[in-house]
Amino acid sequence: MxxxxxxxxIVRHLTAFRIWNILLLRVSFxxxxxxxxxxxxxxxxxxxxxPTTACNLGCPECPSGLKQFTRPxxxxxxxxxxxxxxxxxxxxxYINYYFQGEPFLHPEFLELIKDAKRSRIYTxxxxxxxxxxxxxxxxxxxxxxxxxIVSIDGLTQETYEQYRVHGKLSKVISASQNLxxxxxxxxxxxxxxxxxxxxxxxxxxxxxxxxELASEMSIDEVRIKTAQLYDxxxxxxxxxxxxxxxxxxxQGDGTYKLKGKPW
Numbered sequence: 001m002x003x004x005x006x007x008x009x010i011v012r013h014l015t016a017f018r019i020w021n022i023l024l025l026r027v028s029f030x031x032x033x034x035x036x037x038x039x040x041x042x043x044x045x046x047x048x049x050x051p052t053t054a055c056n057l058g059c060p061e062c063p064s065g066l067k068q069f070t071r072p073x074x075x076x077x078x079x080x081x082x083x084x085x086x087x088x089x090x091x092x093x094y095i096n097y098y099f100q101g102e103p104f105l106h107p108e109f110l111e112l113i114k115d116a117k118r119s120r121i122y123t124x125x126x127x128x129x130x131x132x133x134x135x136x137x138x139x140x141x142x143x144x145x146x147x148x149i150v151s152i153d154g155l156t157q158e159t160y161e162q163y164r165v166h167g168k169l170s171k172v173i174s175a176s177q178n179l180x181x182x183x184x185x186x187x188x189x190x191x192x193x194x195x196x197x198x199x200x201x202x203x204x205x206x207x208x209x210x211x212e213l214a215s216e217m218s219i220d221e222v223r224i225k226t227a228q229l230y231d232x233x234x235x236x237x238x239x240x241x242x243x244x245x246x247x248x249x250x251q252g253d254g255t256y257k258l259k260g261k262p263w
């Protein structure tokens with residue numbers, strides 16, 4: 001029911017122009033495939049915006065966690081964001097406010113969300129959950145944020161910290177409880193709460209349990225995410241044993257290749 005409600009909420013952010021724009025993008029995509037040359041129609045329909053490049057964790061496969069960005073660490077300026085919204089609000093109906101930094105390290109992150117909601121745009125973000133107090137959870141609900149993904153990559157501190165270096169699983173659990181409680185206090189269906197479990201070798205045995213925990217805590221949805229590994233050709237200590245949870249496939253010579261092919 002919660003997933004259907006979230007899908008309906010996305011659709012409600014569509015206008016006649018936004019629908020027409022999506023059709024133009026679809027036509028240009030199919031035409032480019034048929035004629036094997038670039039054919040571009042329409043304007044952006046969705047966007048991904050990184051509020052900040054800063055992060056409090058040290059995840060081994062993330063440039064932000066490893067502090068290995070080739071660009072300066074910083075945060076998105078509110079005025080620049082508003083200028084951007086003025087340019088794209090006619091066609092864009094969905095913005096994901098996340099890439100590799102921790103969004104809640106931006107001191108005015110929820111102001112970004114409020115500005116997007118004034119432009120009738122569906123908003124989503126992803127967090128490691130270390131900064132969501134009961135008070136912040138209420139602010140999140142009041143901001144109008146439509147969806148929040150909480151990274152819960154282990155069900156014991158031992159497994160969690162093998163990927164989420166410097167992280168505390170107890171803070172992730174508390175943050176999730178705070179969000180559920182805030183939604184109930186405000187009698188709100190938003191934000192749609194998602195537990196995202198990054199499947200790696202140390203935690204893959206806990207995957208069935210994360211669904212049980214989500215049900216117990218009244219989390220709306222669980223997603224199992226495969227890990228991007230920069231060094232995978234000869235295997236990687238983080239690569240799951242079950243290929244179902246991996247982006248990589250073992251070949252006859254013992255090396256690995258990326259599953260599937262891009263469209």
